Amino acid sequence: MDISQIVDRISQKIESKGHAADKSKIEQKLRRLIEEFGVQPADAERTVLYDIARDYGIPLGGAAGPGDQKQINSVSPEEWVTIEGKVVALGNSPSPSIAYSGIIADASGAIRFVVWSKASVPEIKKDSWYRFESAVVDEFKGALSLKVHSGTTVKELEGDGVLIPVITPVAELAAGVASVHVKMIQEWDVTHDRMLQSGLLGDETGTVKFVTWKEEGKERLTPGCVYNIYYALVDEFNGRHSLNMNTANIVAEDGDIAVTSGATTFQGALVHIAPGSGLIKRCTAEGCNRVLSRQNYCPVHEMQPKFNYDLRIKGWLDDGTRTEEVLVQREVVESLTGMTLDESKELAENNPLGMDEVFLRMREKILGRYLRCEGREIDRRLIVNSCECIHFEPTLLAELLNRTGGEVS
Numbered sequence: 001m002d003i004s005q006i007v008d009r010i011s012q013k014i015e016s017k018g019h020a021a022d023k024s025k026i027e028q029k030l031r032r033l034i035e036e037f038g039v040q041p042a043d044a045e046r047t048v049l050y051d052i053a054r055d056y057g058i059p060l061g062g063a064a065g066p067g068d069q070k071q072i073n074s075v076s077p078e079e080w081v082t083i084e085g086k087v088v089a090l091g092n093s094p095s096p097s098i099a100y101s102g103i104i105a106d107a108s109g110a111i112r113f114v115v116w117s118k119a120s121v122p123e124i125k126k127d128s129w130y131r132f133e134s135a136v137v138d139e140f141k142g143a144l145s146l147k148v149h150s151g152t153t154v155k156e157l158e159g160d161g162v163l164i165p166v167i168t169p170v171a172e173l174a175a176g177v178a179s180v181h182v183k184m185i186q187e188w189d190v191t192h193d194r195m196l197q198s199g200l201l202g203d204e205t206g207t208v209k210f211v212t213w214k215e216e217g218k219e220r221l222t223p224g225c226v227y228n229i230y231y232a233l234v235d236e237f238n239g240r241h242s243l244n245m246n247t248a249n250i251v252a253e254d255g256d257i258a259v260t261s262g263a264t265t266f267q268g269a270l271v272h273i274a275p276g277s278g279l280i281k282r283c284t285a286e287g288c289n290r291v292l293s294r295q296n297y298c299p300v301h302e303m304q305p306k307f308n309y310d311l312r313i314k315g316w317l318d319d320g321t322r323t324e325e326v327l328v329q330r331e332v333v334e335s336l337t338g339m340t341l342d343e344s345k346e347l348a349e350n351n352p353l354g355m356d357e358v359f360l361r362m363r364e365k366i367l368g369r370y371l372r373c374e375g376r377e378i379d380r381r382l383i384v385n386s387c388e389c390i391h392f393e394p395t396l397l398a399e400l401l402n403r404t405g406g407e408v409s
Contacts (some may be wrong), residue, residue: 003030006045013049017058026052032118037098039116043147046136049117051150072164073108075146077139083146084131085110086163087124088231089247100124103177103231103247104132104146109166110177110231113146121154129157137280142175142236165230171205174235180243182208183257184221184391186383189290193299197221200378201229201243202259219250226253240380266326266382267372267390268319277314278359279344281307309345313362317371317382326373328384336371336387337362344368398408 004292011021011030052058064320070083085106093101100115102124111130115121124130133153135146148154165179173180182201196212197220210217210232218220221227232248234241276291280385283290284306296304313328313336317357339347346360351357370390377382 003027003034003041005009006030006041008050009047009170010052014052014056014058016054019056019058023050028083033116034095038311039118039149043136043138043149047149047151050080050149054151054375058140061100070112071108072104075137077144079137080134081137081146082131082133083135084129084157086129086250088163088249090124090126091247094139100148102126102328103233104130105163105165105177105231107166110179111146112177112233113148113318115148115152115154117153118150119148119154120150121148122154122156125155125156131155131157133164138310143174143234167293169205170201170203172281173208173241175234175241176233177231177247178243179231180208180227181253181257182229182373183226183259184223185259187221188287190299196228199223200376201227203257204260206260207376207378208241208243210243210245215246218246221250226257227251228253228254263385264382265372265374266317266319267326267370268317268324269368269370270315270366271318271368272316272321273359273367274314274316275362277312278362279341279355280310280312281306284308284312305319309341309343311339311344317373325381326375326384327381328387332384333362336389337365339365 007023013022015189016023029048029051030044033039034041039047046258053388069084072083072085075081083104083106085104088103088105088110090100095098097117097122099119099121101111103110103175106115113135115124129174130148131335132148133155135148135152138145138147139144141272157330167181168178170180170182178199182203185200185202185207187197194214196214196218198209198211198370200212200219201208205336212220229243230249233244235244256338281292281296282303283292283301285298285301285304288298289300290298290300292298292304292307296307298304311330311333313333315326317324317326328336330341339362348355349360353360371387372390373382373384373387
């Protein structure tokens with residue numbers, strides 16, 4: 001990697017302050033950070049510059065000092081800042097170049113931090129208070145984080161002040177770290193072997209997807225229950241937010257929340273019914289309810305000799321301009337197809353095609369029909385609460401033909 005331009009920039013800044021710059025030593029420091037520890041070049045440049053400036057006693061603009069302490073909610077990208085706060089979460093190190101990663105919080109908010117192995121900081125403990133002096137604020141995909149490097153001083157503080165998390169309404173979530181007061185609305189089928197639970201949370205302002213990954217000590221949320229969730233990571237993808245629960249402290253609450261419906265309506269032709277529609281089997285293990293394979297296999301609890309039957313339809317509606325993925329639950333499936341769960345079970349148990357016969361009959365009844373569906377749009381999928389067939393209207397057809405110059409026979 002050619003780092004000569006970085007070496008030159010650092011040398012020029014040191015020499016402009018009246019000191020000699022050893023380019024070979026600067027290059028050695030840079031290469032160690034970048035090549036051995038995987039530090040980004042921009043972070044490595046700041047770290048080396050600060051180290052040399054500190055050795056010479058050179059004040060650098062933008063480098064934080066003891067008087068530059070800030071609250072977490074006021075930091076900006078590329079700043080050198082000093083903050084004091086409580087480490088509320090620690091995570092497993094994703095790389096040998098990282099000693100610690102976690103979340104530090106103060107009365108104004110919380111921010112993720114990363115401590116590079118090169119920083120040689122003292123042991124960081126969860127639920128203890130620290131002063132991070134001269135850390136660098138970084139930004140990735142809209143989320144701010146603190147980089148603790150070799151130029152950062154980390155000092156554990158005595159005492160344990162009262163820390164009251166700032167609760168953020170769901171509609172105001174932004175990438176980073178947040179605490180919310182929400183109700184669990186729905187649990188979804190997991191889509192990855194490492195995933196413990198996925199579903200939907202909501203409050204009076206909106207709804208948000210959440211994910212909990214398998215990790216020791218992590219527990220599942222219960223549908224219908226209300227929780228205070230402190231310091232969850234907020235991810236953003238294509239303008240949609242989701243909560244990563246693995247950093248969070250979760251406290252169950254009594255009471256209820258009137259969750260906003262967030263209802264949307266879409267109508268069009270049902271152009272596709274996906275596999276996994278029709279009569280399905282669900283795992284009966286406590287708190288699971290995942291869809292089983294044809295061999296009664298659960299991705300979490302493996303083979304299940306006992307199961308519960310259910311109905312659902314997964315498909316696509318097309319209005320001629322765009323398509324919308326829809327997921328229709330049992331009650332709406334029964335109303336739409338005229339086939340109840342009991343009738344579907346009896347049909348599957350007494351027909352050579354089994355559950356496939358239910359799928360084929362449902363497809364024959366509704367594929368190609370024009371439907372108007374209402375529900376909540378989540379993660380680019382419409383979770384349908386009600387659905388009705390749109391019937392042919394002769395007057396509308398005549399109007400369209402007249403507009404195009406055609407004739408009505």
